[in-house]
Amino acid sequence: MIGRILQGIGSFYTVESEGVSYVCKARGRFRKERITPLIGDMVEFTPADKDDNEGSIDVILPRKNELLRPPLANIDLLFVACASASPEPDLLLIDRLLVRARKAGIEAAVVINKTDLDPETAESIAQQYRLSGYAVYLVCASSGQGIEQLEAAAKGKIIAFAGQSAVGKSSMMNALCPGLNLETGDLSRIERGRHTTRKASLIRREDGYLADTPGFSLLELDTFDPETLKDCYPEFLPYEDGCRFLGCQHLGEPICGVKEAAKEGKISPERLERYGILHEELKEKWGKRYD
Numbered sequence: 651m652i653g654r655i656l657q658g659i660g661s662f663y664t665v666e667s668e669g670v671s672y673v674c675k676a677r678g679r680f681r682k683e684r685i686t687p688l689i690g691d692m693v694e695f696t697p698a699d700k701d702d703n704e705g706s707i708d709v710i711l712p713r714k715n716e717l718l719r720p721p722l723a724n725i726d727l728l729f730v731a732c733a734s735a736s737p738e739p740d741l742l743l744i745d746r747l748l749v750r751a752r753k754a755g756i757e758a759a760v761v762i763n764k765t766d767l768d769p770e771t772a773e774s775i776a777q778q779y780r781l782s783g784y785a786v787y788l789v790c791a792s793s794g795q796g797i798e799q800l801e802a803a804a805k806g807k808i809i810a811f812a813g814q815s816a817v818g819k820s821s822m823m824n825a826l827c828p829g830l831n832l833e834t835g836d837l838s839r840i841e842r843g844r845h846t847t848r849k850a851s852l853i854r855r856e857d858g859y860l861a862d863t864p865g866f867s868l869l870e871l872d873t874f875d876p877e878t879l880k881d882c883y884p885e886f887l888p889y890e891d892g893c894r895f896l897g898c899q900h901l902g903e904p905i906c907g908v909k910e911a912a913k914e915g916k917i918s919p920e921r922l923e924r925y926g927i928l929h930e931e932l933k934e935k936w937g938k939r940y941d
């Protein structure tokens with residue numbers, strides 16, 4: 651049979667096929683081959699039989715894409731989420747997630763939740779990412795404001811939320827899916843630094859799937875050639891014609907179309923500055939890759 655992995659606990663997975671859920675164990679050979687089934691994977695499986703033989707996942711079908719943090723496969727749209735306040739927005743983390751999505755070939759959009767708390771900050775973050783060419787959604791999960799637009803973007807797709815703990819990922823999913831009732835964090839728990847959602851899971855809804863994932867606050871980029879980082883910034887491309895040097899990194903080079911565009915406010919100077927931080931970080935890791 652063919653189905654989709656919705657959840658995993660240890661080496662047991664919930665596989666859904668035509669609306670029915672089956673519990674299956676990943677075959678031992680996956681471990682040997684260092685393949686980890688991911689939430690969202692399409693698989694060939696054998697359901698448990700009457701003689702109590704447990705169900706098994708036999709083959710993982712080719713993935714359209716995969717993310718390892720959060721661990722998900724075959725995502726159509728990743729909502730990179732932050733809050734206008736509480737927790738304080740970490741835009742470097744947003745940029746890292748956007749870079750990762752780009753490297754993984756996953757379409758991403760930026761979602762700013764808790765617009766009730768600090769509407770001005772929400773708008774200024776939105777402006778940065780609009781200038782970067784991303785779709786941006788301003789949401790207040792508690793009042794339901796902006797949920798309709800999210801809903802429209804999610805229609806018919808497998809979507810996932812990623813972002814810091816307590817930005818309201820589960821709350822937004824609950825708003826998107828009335829009756830879902832995912833656990834959301836209470837403030838005292840969040841203040842103690844606890845995550846509310848502990849495991850990623852995929853939830854079927856009438857039109858597509860939603861993935862809830864645990865939040866995180868630290869995320870390193872995988873090691874890759876820093877010279878390719880610029881290609882993960884869609885807003886740079888139109889201005890690269892104005893760079894004097896072929897392969898300009900838009901850092902310290904003289905005559906740089908991208909830096910000029912930032913000066914003129916055509917792209918976000920803040921994001922260009924953070925690009926420099928990520929570039930530096932990658933350069934260090936890349937230099938040590940053979941150590």
Ligand SMILES: Nc1nc2c(ncn2[C@@H]2O[C@H](COP(=O)(O)OP(=O)(O)OP(=O)(O)O)[C@@H](O)[C@H]2O)c(=O)[nH]1
Pocket residue numbers: 763764765766767789790791792793814815816817818819820821822833834835836837844845846847848863864865866
């Ligand atoms: N003021 C305000 N609070 C909100 C909003 N959305 C969610 N919250 C609150 O923020 C807290 C965290 O929400 P969650 O949905 O649990 O956050 P999460 O991103 O799923 O957190 P993790 O599962 O730990 O990653 C809860 O107390 C929510 O009630 C909002 O739009 N405005």
Ligand SMILES: [Mg+2]
Pocket residue numbers: 819820821833834846847862863864865
């Ligand atoms: Mg959650």
Ligand SMILES: [Zn+2]
Pocket residue numbers: 890893894898899900901903905906907908909
């Ligand atoms: Zn340049």
